Amino acid sequence: MNEGELTGQVRTHITQVSDPDCALHAYVVAPFLNLRRAAAADGFDLAPISSFRDFSRQLAIWNGKFSGEKTMNDVSGKPLIASDLSLNDRIDAILLWSALPGASRHHWGTDIDLIDRNAAAPGYRVQLTQEEFVSPGPFALLAEWLETNAARFGFFRPFRGLRSGVQPEPWHFSFAPVAENARRALSPAILHDAIAAAPLLGKEEVLARIDELHARYVACIDWP
Numbered sequence: 699m700n701e702g703e704l705t706g707q708v709r710t711h712i713t714q715v716s717d718p719d720c721a722l723h724a725y726v727v728a729p730f731l732n733l734r735r736a737a738a739a740d741g742f743d744l745a746p747i748s749s750f751r752d753f754s755r756q757l758a759i760w761n762g763k764f765s766g767e768k769t770m771n772d773v774s775g776k777p778l779i780a781s782d783l784s785l786n787d788r789i790d791a792i793l794l795w796s797a798l799p800g801a802s803r804h805h806w807g808t809d810i811d812l813i814d815r816n817a818a819a820p821g822y823r824v825q826l827t828q829e830e831f832v833s834p835g836p837f838a839l840l841a842e843w844l845e846t847n848a849a850r851f852g853f854f855r856p857f858r859g860l861r862s863g864v865q866p867e868p869w870h871f872s873f874a875p876v877a878e879n880a881r882r883a884l885s886p887a888i889l890h891d892a893i894a895a896a897p898l899l900g901k902e903e904v905l906a907r908i909d910e911l912h913a914r915y916v917a918c919i920d921w922p
């Protein structure tokens with residue numbers, strides 16, 4: 699992947715899939731469909747809630763939280779008031795749950811947020827909370843199945859709340875063979891340049907901490 703692809707500013711590496719509706723790195727489509735087929739054989743309708751996400755979408759999420767237009771939560775999920783926090787505290791709070799634009803693994807098309815559509819009652823609004831993925835949550839069985847089977851297809855969970863600074867995301871899976879190359883290629887300098895050119899709120903503070911943020915949220919992930 700080139701710099702634009704690594705930071706989600708172009709989609710030359712992305713293939714649009716119609717069934718199920720998602721956008722993935724060209725090399726991730728077949729492995730994902732194989733994983734989905736195996737899940738279907740065991741009764742799950744494995745569906746991506748989020749797949750490729752570009753830089754501008756991530757920027758909108760970031761600026762929305764930074765400005766207080768979108769809800770920002772603390773580590774226990776309680777809402778925080780943006781204007782009560784210093785700029786650096788806002789950055790830390792956003793990064794518990796959302797990636798820095800340019801640093802989201804969703805930019806690579808290798809990472810997917812997954813649910814079981816068979817387990818969601820009609821009209822159920824998926825929230826992607828940890829409770830949904832443990833018993834008696836609707837996706838507890840899927841979480842268990844993925845824990846056992848995802849690795850056979852090359853997928854793993856980068857966010858378990860162990861080494862990575864991101865909170866545990868039991869729904870977030872990554873195709874290791876492609877994602878690992880991207881993780882190594884996305885340097886602090888590439889991330890710095892992508893952010894420097896963008897209308898990001900808190901930009902000065904983020905750029906001053908770019909090495910620390912890169913180490914904590916890009917370089918450091920959880921292996922099984």
Ligand SMILES: [Zn+2]
Nearest residue numbers: 748810811870
């Ligand atoms: Zn995700």
